[in-house]
Amino acid sequence: MQDVLTSIVIHTAAESKGEVKGGSMQSVILKSRLLRLYDHFAAEGDAASARKVRQLAEKLVRGEFGVAFCGHFSAGKSRMINRLLGAMLLPSSPIPTSANLVYVRHGEEYAEARFREGRPRRYLAPYDYDLVKSFCRDGTAIESIEISTAAASLPAGVVLMDTPGIDSTDAAHRLATEEAIHLADLIFYVMDYNHVQSEESFLFTKSLTEAGKRVALVINQIDKHREEELSFAAFAAGVKDAFAAWGVAPEAVFFTSMKDEAHAHSDFKAMQAFLRDALENRAAALEESIARSLEKICADAVSREEKAEEKGLADARRVLEPLSVAERDALWAGSRALEQEAQSLREDGRAAFNEGIEKILANAYMMPYEVRELARLYLEASSPGFKVGFFGRGKKTAAERAARRERLWQALAEKVRLQVDWHIATYLKDFARDRHIEGGAAAAFAENFTALPEEDVLEKNQKEGASTSYDGSYVLNYTAALEKAVKECARSRLAAVGDDLLSRMEERNGVRLAAIEAELSGMAEEVAALFAVRQAKKRVQAKREALAKLLASEERADTANASLFTLVPQAVEIVEGDGTPSAADNAAGRAVQKDAPAEAASLAAEAEE
Numbered sequence: 001m002q003d004v005l006t007s008i009v010i011h012t013a014a015e016s017k018g019e020v021k022g023g024s025m026q027s028v029i030l031k032s033r034l035l036r037l038y039d040h041f042a043a044e045g046d047a048a049s050a051r052k053v054r055q056l057a058e059k060l061v062r063g064e065f066g067v068a069f070c071g072h073f074s075a076g077k078s079r080m081i082n083r084l085l086g087a088m089l090l091p092s093s094p095i096p097t098s099a100n101l102v103y104v105r106h107g108e109e110y111a112e113a114r115f116r117e118g119r120p121r122r123y124l125a126p127y128d129y130d131l132v133k134s135f136c137r138d139g140t141a142i143e144s145i146e147i148s149t150a151a152a153s154l155p156a157g158v159v160l161m162d163t164p165g166i167d168s169t170d171a172a173h174r175l176a177t178e179e180a181i182h183l184a185d186l187i188f189y190v191m192d193y194n195h196v197q198s199e200e201s202f203l204f205t206k207s208l209t210e211a212g213k214r215v216a217l218v219i220n221q222i223d224k225h226r227e228e229e230l231s232f233a234a235f236a237a238g239v240k241d242a243f244a245a246w247g248v249a250p251e252a253v254f255f256t257s258m259k260d261e262a263h264a265h266s267d268f269k270a271m272q273a274f275l276r277d278a279l280e281n282r283a284a285a286l287e288e289s290i291a292r293s294l295e296k297i298c299a300d301a302v303s304r305e306e307k308a309e310e311k312g313l314a315d316a317r318r319v320l321e322p323l324s325v326a327e328r329d330a331l332w333a334g335s336r337a338l339e340q341e342a343q344s345l346r347e348d349g350r351a352a353f354n355e356g357i358e359k360i361l362a363n364a365y366m367m368p369y370e371v372r373e374l375a376r377l378y379l380e381a382s383s384p385g386f387k388v389g390f391f392g393r394g395k396k397t398a399a400e401r402a403a404r405r406e407r408l409w410q411a412l413a414e415k416v417r418l419q420v421d422w423h424i425a426t427y428l429k430d431f432a433r434d435r436h437i438e439g440g441a442a443a444a445f446a447e448n449f450t451a452l453p454e455e456d457v458l459e460k461n462q463k464e465g466a467s468t469s470y471d472g473s474y475v476l477n478y479t480a481a482l483e484k485a486v487k488e489c490a491r492s493r494l495a496a497v498g499d500d501l502l503s504r505m506e507e508r509n510g511v512r513l514a515a516i517e518a519e520l521s522g523m524a525e526e527v528a529a530l531f532a533v534r535q536a537k538k539r540v541q542a543k544r545e546a547l548a549k550l551l552a553s554e555e556r557a558d559t560a561n562a563s564l565f566t567l568v569p570q571a572v573e574i575v576e577g578d579g580t581p582s583a584a585d586n587a588a589g590r591a592v593q594k595d596a597p598a599e600a601a602s603l604a605a606e607a608e609e
Contacts (some may be wrong), residue, residue: 029285030089031060031233031565032557033294036550038564041301049301049412052182056297057564059183065282067275068184070177070204073165073191076220078102079258083161084272087151101144101176102136102162106154111135112146112572120572125149127575136162143518144176158279166204182296185289186214188271188279189250196239202246213291214285216252216274219244222265223257232265232498298547305543309536316529328530335527336519342516344435345509349502354480356427357494361487364419367479371415374408375482376475381405405458413452416486419571420451424490428497436512445497451490461485 034057041050059066069077089104109125111132123132135145154160161180181187189205191198196219208215219239225232232255240253252274254267278285320328367375380386381401388396427444431437454469461481463474520527559565563605590598 011033026287027060028556028559029554030291031057031559032555033291033551033553034060035557035559035562035564036553037298038546040546040550046301049297052297053294054564056293058567060287060290061565061567063157063283063286065279065286066161066180066184067158067278068161068163068180069185069190070163070166070181070187071190071218072192072195072198072201073166075190075195076258078162080188080190080218080220080256081160083268084260084275085152085154085160087149087153089147089149089152093539100136100142100164101180103144103146104152104154104160104162105146105148106150106152106158107148109150110148112148113142114144114146115141116143117141119506120570121575122572123575144179145412148591155161155279158282166200179212181208181211184291185282185285186211186216186275188216188218190218190220191218192225198243202243202248205243205248205250206246209250210259211296214278214289215248215250216254216271217248217250218254218256218271220256220258222255223260223263225265236265295551298551301547309540313533313536316532319525319529320533321478323526331523331526332530335530338516339519342513342520345513345516349435349505349509350498353431353498353502356431357424357491357498360420360423360427361490364423364483364487366412366415366419366483366486368415371408371411372472372475372479374404374411375479376472378404378408378458379462379475379478409455409458412482412486416450416452420486420490421449424451424494425449428501432501435505436508437501449493451486451493453485453489457482457485485577509544 034053038050038053038057041047041053058064069081071077085104106382110122110128111131112120112122113135114120132145132147135142152160161184163177164174166174166177187208189201189208191201195201205215205217217239222232225235236253236255243250243253252271254274256266256268256271257263257266260266323331372452376385377479381397386397386401387393388400425446428449429443461478
């Protein structure tokens with residue numbers, strides 16, 4: 001039977017190279033985000049996240065679409081992949097297999113083992129299939145296996161991944177599965193019939209869908225079903241309802257049997273059609289999938305930051321454990337209020353007092369047009385040449401001069417009262433009240449305070465021989481001098497009451513400050529713990545916001561010259577089909593195999609050195 005995937009193996013030359021032109025605005029923005037996030041993680045020393053971003057950059061440049069098969073050990077993943085590929089490439093047996101990550105591609109014949117230590121080793125065809133299958137079971141020394149073969153019915157630019165079971169207790173197995181999920185654009189989660197509704201499966205698939213991954217559920221080994229015990233329709237409905245109850249929304253659910261492919265309820269052909277459709281439309285889905293993987297990298301980075309911060313908060317959590325949330329909030333609010341009060345008590349009282357006075361004086365508007373006009377008339381009457389009438393001129397002139405002076409004086413007094421006196425009186429009362437200063441002369445002084453100088457200020461600020469000029473410059477200078485005299489009078493008269501206020505404030509502050517410090521000392525351990533928790537939350541939030549900003553940015557970066565997107569050869573050891581190293585290829589200890597981003601190659605070289 002011809003495999004249904006064979007129909008999509010024929011591609012254009014560009015597709016056969018796995019290339020994505022990336023000319024669209026969406027592609028340019030995605031590359032810009034990849035570059036900025038890589039630089040961000042590298043600068044922060046987050047090598048794990050930077051490595052994952054590099055892998056996505058390689059994936060984008062290659063245009064490589066990944067299909068991962070995950071699930072429990074012995075769920076039949078490897079056998080299912082072999083059936084889909086139309087070739088017996090992966091070990092399949094009743095015992096657990098695939099102890100590491102296995103990649104399968106269509107292409108030239110080779111198998112490549114990537115060790116946890118040392119450079120990869122590529123076995124050229126014809127190689128020992130049993131040896132490669134044994135590698136698939138070696139999760140200790142080998143990190144992953146790549147099998148490239150023309151026998152695989154896959155389009156170029158597509159890789160299938162077989163993962164270790166998610167129920168493994170081996171940390172290396174879990175890391176291998178995470179690696180596959182990170183690079184996968186479509187995930188088939190395979191379960192055996194007897195272990196469908198396990199909490200582990202619910203949690204795992206929920207995490208996949210929450211990360212934006214495309215997930216299809218596969219319930220394998222349905223040949224174990226017994227219709228006399230439960231109708232298959234009821235079983236299938238129960239499976240779908242159970243996953244829905246956990247918030248898992250898969251793209252599809254398939255029931256299969258590799259043992260009995262003719263089973264009446266087998267969806268294997270539908271599964272093949274689903275996969276074929278996904279591969280035919282992979283170009284449109286690739287960039288969106290990479291974008292979702294970027295989001296997952298950032299979410300994982302924030303999660304690690306939260307865990308690291310939480311680890312450092314063990315002592316703080318112990319201190320705060322007896323307190324309820326409400327008690328913690330009240331304690332924090334109370335401590336902040338006491339700290340602010342103490343800070344206020346420690347302030348330079350005289351500087352604060354003078355600052356308030358100067359602000360009032362600076363904002364006082366005492367010389368509007370009507371006052372300046374009265375000043376002009378007064379100055380005019382004060383000039384030696386000023387005369388009124390023809391008969392009894394002396395008395396009339398003196399009377400007019402006195403009248404103009406009185407009008408100016410009353411206008412000035414009113415402006416000083418409204419613009420200065422009222423504000424200063426209010427300020428003195430507020431200053432004393434806010435600082436809990438009782439008694440003293442401040443209250444009485446405030447009631448009777450005035451900044452209005454003695455009346456002779458009108459004469460003292462005139463200049464002998466000067467006269468009102470047509471442009472009014474002399475009038476402006478004169479009114480400015482009057483305003484200055486008012487302010488100097490205010491400062492002078494406030495000096496004594498200021499001394500009284502400050503003396504009482506310092507006396508009162510000393511007593512209150514001692515009480516505050518005693519109160520803060522009694523809650524110091526709890527407050528320090530609360531501060532540590534709040535600072536940790538701020539750091540995590542800052543990281544979350546920084547990554548969110550990079551993820552949302554549509555600013556274009558100079559990706560054309562970025563080494564992150566430049567493919568260079570990787571170093572591998574070549575082994576001939578008879579098992580002997582290739583002298584020609586390994587003369588320098590290197591061989592040209594598939595390309596990788598320059599950044600990755602550079603870091604790999606540094607690691608070897």
